[in-house]
Amino acid sequence: MDLPRFTAAAVQASPVYLDPAATVDKAVALIGEAAGHGASLIVFPEVFVPGYPYWNWTMTPIQGSPWFERLVRSSIDVPGPEVDALRDAARRHGVTVVIGVNERGAHSLGTLYNTMLTIGSDGELIGVHRKLVPTWAEKLTWTGGDGSSLKVHRTEIGPLGVLACGENTNTLARFTLLAQGELVHAASYIALPVGPEDYDMAEAIAVRTAAHCFEGKVFTVVACSTISPEIVDRIAGDDPEVRKLLGRPRSALSGVFGPDGRPVVEPLIDEEGIVYAEIDLARCIQPRQMHDITGHYNRFDVFRLHVDNRPRSPLTFTAPPVGAAPPVGEGVAAPEDASKEEEA
Numbered sequence: 001m002d003l004p005r006f007t008a009a010a011v012q013a014s015p016v017y018l019d020p021a022a023t024v025d026k027a028v029a030l031i032g033e034a035a036g037h038g039a040s041l042i043v044f045p046e047v048f049v050p051g052y053p054y055w056n057w058t059m060t061p062i063q064g065s066p067w068f069e070r071l072v073r074s075s076i077d078v079p080g081p082e083v084d085a086l087r088d089a090a091r092r093h094g095v096t097v098v099i100g101v102n103e104r105g106a107h108s109l110g111t112l113y114n115t116m117l118t119i120g121s122d123g124e125l126i127g128v129h130r131k132l133v134p135t136w137a138e139k140l141t142w143t144g145g146d147g148s149s150l151k152v153h154r155t156e157i158g159p160l161g162v163l164a165c166g167e168n169t170n171t172l173a174r175f176t177l178l179a180q181g182e183l184v185h186a187a188s189y190i191a192l193p194v195g196p197e198d199y200d201m202a203e204a205i206a207v208r209t210a211a212h213c214f215e216g217k218v219f220t221v222v223a224c225s226t227i228s229p230e231i232v233d234r235i236a237g238d239d240p241e242v243r244k245l246l247g248r249p250r251s252a253l254s255g256v257f258g259p260d261g262r263p264v265v266e267p268l269i270d271e272e273g274i275v276y277a278e279i280d281l282a283r284c285i286q287p288r289q290m291h292d293i294t295g296h297y298n299r300f301d302v303f304r305l306h307v308d309n310r311p312r313s314p315l316t317f318t319a320p321p322v323g324a325a326p327p328v329g330e331g332v333a334a335p336e337d338a339s340k341e342e343e344a
Helices: 020-036 061-074 083-093 136-140 163-170 171-178 203-217 227-238 240-246 333-343
Strands: 005-012 039-043 098-103 110-117 125-130 153-154 156-164 184-191 217-226 253-257 273-280
Touching: 005 020, 005 253, 020 039, 020 083, 020 273, 039 184, 039 217, 061 098, 083 098, 098 156, 098 184, 110 156, 110 184, 125 153, 125 156, 153 171, 153 240, 156 163, 156 171, 163 171, 163 184, 163 203, 171 203, 184 203, 203 217, 203 253, 217 273, 227 240, 253 273
Parallel strands: 005 039, 005 217, 039 098, 156 184, 184 217
Antiparallel strands: 005 273, 098 110, 110 125, 153 156, 217 253
């Protein structure tokens, strides 16, 4: 049995804030840099394109409302030209790319998703995962996704699963991926200096990453954003307290962790950069003799997880609209899907 052995790259960087075209250009350059260092898998932070809504944490909802409109206007469509540019970069360099974006909902002008894109080494968009539950203040910005995107992708670097930030705390979401044979996990985060005073984001990322790796006996590539001076200037302005808050240390951690729960190499904290590490999936075998929670170390006669993986849409036609073919895609189910639901 041959198992892949490859180099993974975890990108820790800031976007060009609220500028999707410039941020994609930066991402394309970073893909080229990481590929030049031999990386076959390159993981970017959560909502890297075009940035995170920090105003939800530093402003009242009324003060932050104009910023929400700015984010809507600078978010991207999937598919769309920004996605095409990322796909082209993955294809040219022959690498698998995982990257977070703010995705506009096709069915509503006011709907945004926190979306993770997985792009194969051939440039195909193989995964579009929408964060299931926006965390805390994020609920002012994003709509939750559904279970249809909780998939493990069969790639040349191994079975790959993806979750965004706080989803890596969701035991059942993680188990759903592990039970589909996940061996490589991509976990994307944002720098979070705006939590409670005793909250250490770097430590929280490390704990969550180690837990998933140790429980599932998998590798995790974890990528976190940083907060650039540009972001501080735009969000804080002349407010010294907000500037101090956004400059809080230990707000970001990126790296690669192994199936024993330990970092493969030293993680990167707070600073921009790329962490490289060698992943040998054969290391996932021996630890499972002791604990295989999706196999012999479980009691499926006692425990059973039910996952509703049906796509959710706000509208289902029971018959084609008079005089026009019904649209098929996000927001509208095909007539045959509707008939199946009725039969069920």
